[in-house]
Amino acid sequence: MTHTTHPTPALHAHHATWLVFFLCGVLYASWVVHIPAVSARLHLTPALLGSLLLLIAVGSLLSMTLAGHLTARHGSAATTRAFALISALLLLPPLIAPDAVTLGLALFAFGFANGGLDVAMNAQGVTVERTLQRPTLSGYHAGYSLGNLAGAGLGSLLISAGVTAVPHALSVSVVMLALALLTGPRLLRHDQRSADAAQQGPAARLSPALLLTGLLCLLGMLGEGAMADWSGLYYQQVLHAPAALTGLGFIAFTCTMTLGRVFGDRLRAQLGDLTVVRGGALIAGVGLGAALLTRDPVLTALGFAAFGVGAANVVPALYGAAGHVGGGPGIARVATLGYLGFLAGPPLLGFVAQGTSLPVALALVAGAALIIAGLSGRALQPAA
Numbered sequence: 171m172t173h174t175t176h177p178t179p180a181l182h183a184h185h186a187t188w189l190v191f192f193l194c195g196v197l198y199a200s201w202v203v204h205i206p207a208v209s210a211r212l213h214l215t216p217a218l219l220g221s222l223l224l225l226i227a228v229g230s231l232l233s234m235t236l237a238g239h240l241t242a243r244h245g246s247a248a249t250t251r252a253f254a255l256i257s258a259l260l261l262l263p264p265l266i267a268p269d270a271v272t273l274g275l276a277l278f279a280f281g282f283a284n285g286g287l288d289v290a291m292n293a294q295g296v297t298v299e300r301t302l303q304r305p306t307l308s309g310y311h312a313g314y315s316l317g318n319l320a321g322a323g324l325g326s327l328l329i330s331a332g333v334t335a336v337p338h339a340l341s342v343s344v345v346m347l348a349l350a351l352l353t354g355p356r357l358l359r360h361d362q363r364s365a366d367a368a369q370q371g372p373a374a375r376l377s378p379a380l381l382l383t384g385l386l387c388l389l390g391m392l393g394e395g396a397m398a399d400w401s402g403l404y405y406q407q408v409l410h411a412p413a414a415l416t417g418l419g420f421i422a423f424t425c426t427m428t429l430g431r432v433f434g435d436r437l438r439a440q441l442g443d444l445t446v447v448r449g450g451a452l453i454a455g456v457g458l459g460a461a462l463l464t465r466d467p468v469l470t471a472l473g474f475a476a477f478g479v480g481a482a483n484v485v486p487a488l489y490g491a492a493g494h495v496g497g498g499p500g501i502a503r504v505a506t507l508g509y510l511g512f513l514a515g516p517p518l519l520g521f522v523a524q525g526t527s528l529p530v531a532l533a534l535v536a537g538a539a540l541i542i543a544g545l546s547g548r549a550l551q552p553a554a
Contacts, residue, residue, distance in 0.1 A: 179358070180301045186353035187298055190254060190291050191310040193346050195317020196324075197261055198284065200342045203325030204265055204335045212270055222274050227513045229278040230285025234502045234509070237286035238293075241498025246293035247357035249498070251350060253287035258346035265335040285509075289502045296493030296501070297358050305443070307486040308434025315428040380500055383492050383549040384507035389538040390484040391508040392515030393454065393477065396535045397423045399516040400528065401474060408528055411467045419461075422471040423478035430482025443487040444550045448543050454480030455539035462529050462536070477539070484542060491550050 209219050240249045260280045267273035295307045321342070328338050401419040405411040411418070430450075438446050454477045461473020485508060492504035523531040 179356075180298065182356040183294070183358040184298050184302060184306060186356040187291065187294050187306075188310055188313045189349060189353055190250060190287075190294075191313035192317040192320075193254070193349060194257070194284070194287055194291065195314040195319075196321035197257055197317075197342060197346060199318045199321025200325055200339060201261060201264060201280065203322055203329065204338075207329075207335060208265060208267070208273070212267070212273065214270060218270060222270065222277055224513075225274050225278040226281035226284070227509065229281030229283075230288070231506055231509055231513075233282040233285040234289050234506045235499075237289035238497075238499035238502025240286075241290055241293045241502075245359050246290050246297055246498055247354070247359045249290035250287065250294050250357060251354035253283055253290050254350040254354075255347060257283040257287050258343045258350060261343050262336070262339045265339050289498065289505055292489050292501050292505070293493055293498040294357055296490055296497075297360065299490060300494070301358060301360075305435040305438035305490070307490045308431045308438060308483050311486045312428060312431035312434070315424075315431060319428075377495065379549060380492060380496055380503060382545065383488050383495070384504040386542050386545060386549055387485055387488045387492075387504050387508035388511035388515075389542055390451075390481060390488065390511070392511035392538055393458075393481055393535050394427075394485070395512040395516045396519055396532065397474065397477065400519060400523075400532065404528055404532065405467060405470070409465055409467055409470060415467050418467055418471045419474040422475040426475040426478035427482045430479040431486065434483040434486065438483065438487065443490065444547060446483050447487045447546045447550060450480040450483055451539045451543035451546065452480070454478075454484075455536045455543065458532065458536040458539065462533055477536075481539065487550065 205219075205223075208214075214222070237249060237253065240252075257280070260276070260283050263276035264273055264280055267276050291310070292307070295310045299306045325338060397420060401423065402416045405416040405419055434446070441449075457473045457476025457480060459473075461470045461477070464470055464473070488504060488508075489501055492500040496503070519531040519534065522534065
């Protein structure tokens, strides 16, 4: 493989891409911290709020295929910049919606823009990886997680200081608009694999290897969603932990997943994607399985932490594999399947828990991690 651009522009693109991921995390967290206030202002019932929040996911899923086609046609740089600008403009509308219907439309649009940005910025990340000839995607996903933490922390501080949602959202939007305009020209404009995928047609983008990559991503993101939705209830209903400890498992999982992604690119460079994914998924499955065998909150948190660090680089590596095979459209297909796992998996686990028990439902998540470990060798082929 030869470099298609000079090292300095590639490094500039690397930093710009990390910043886009970070800003995306800040933006989404800036909405999340205001959900309780929006719900209270509009007098939403839990069921109605849940239905409205689902529209974010619907918008995201519907935009991903479009973003893949736009990336193939116009390049990931232009598509990333466009969706970043649109996303920044769509933070405020949900926060000032006068009624539930308007809120639903605003959330659908917000999700549509964020889903498109997710595909485009990951496609840009793959382009940077190929140009620098070293892994970078795990670091970008760590940037998103750090952005979530920064956005949630800033939002909580502003709320405690009496700052309302509108000035907070306007500040975040203005900063994101300015930085998106400044960093946009630094993104790499050559997306050879996206161009190749567009010329080869739909059959190439639906290859068995790409489909398997998507299914493994579905299983990986199912685990992430399960930890977010069920870890607190597990502590409450199974461990009977005091209220102060119900978030311990999720905190342990989130911290180790973020740290795993911070150091993930170094591991991927030294060990290779297959070893990192296979070994990580094995650690995740065994760690979660061990957590389910104890009723001690601290030991359970250690198991959840093992799941986090093991699963940390599974999705970034699978996104990278999809991008190397199918460019932007490949990432779009894999991301769509992944988000289906993230969104539909936890509710399905709820039905399993209702029919059996929550430990049995989470045991399926551990089993899914072991399936990833067993089948990853068929999906993670060396990039050409």
